[in-house]
Amino acid sequence: MPFWDLQRQLGIDVDRWVLRQSMPQPHGRAGACHAFEREWVECGHGLGQTRARRECQPEYEDFMECMHRTKLAARLRTILEQRDKMIKEGKYTPPDHHKGKEEPRP
Numbered sequence: 001m002p003f004w005d006l007q008r009q010l011g012i013d014v015d016r017w018v019l020r021q022s023m024p025q026p027h028g029r030a031g032a033c034h035a036f037e038r039e040w041v042e043c044g045h046g047l048g049q050t051r052a053r054r055e056c057q058p059e060y061e062d063f064m065e066c067m068h069r070t071k072l073a074a075r076l077r078t079i080l081e082q083r084d085k086m087i088k089e090g091k092y093t094p095p096d097h098h099k100g101k102e103e104p105r106p
Helices: 006-010 034-044 049-055 057-068 070-089
Strands: none
Touching: 034 049, 034 057, 049 057, 057 070
């Protein structure tokens, strides 16, 4: 906790300028990852850079996953590889609409 709370005393909100998700958003709604970023910032507040990196790693990883979706992409890649493997082995046949064939329309 800072010794002087300058943001409150001066009536400014520096977080709004510094944080990515706190910037003005369309339609006045919070950014998709705003909660994760806020948790990460609140965790590291007053700890110092070295301790914050060590102690707030889970919050940072959650924020980065929300922003970049790397774990989700890896999971989807694994699922598609498994599907392709099952198709080659003949254990799975995808439905026609997944092959690009449309159903006849009336």
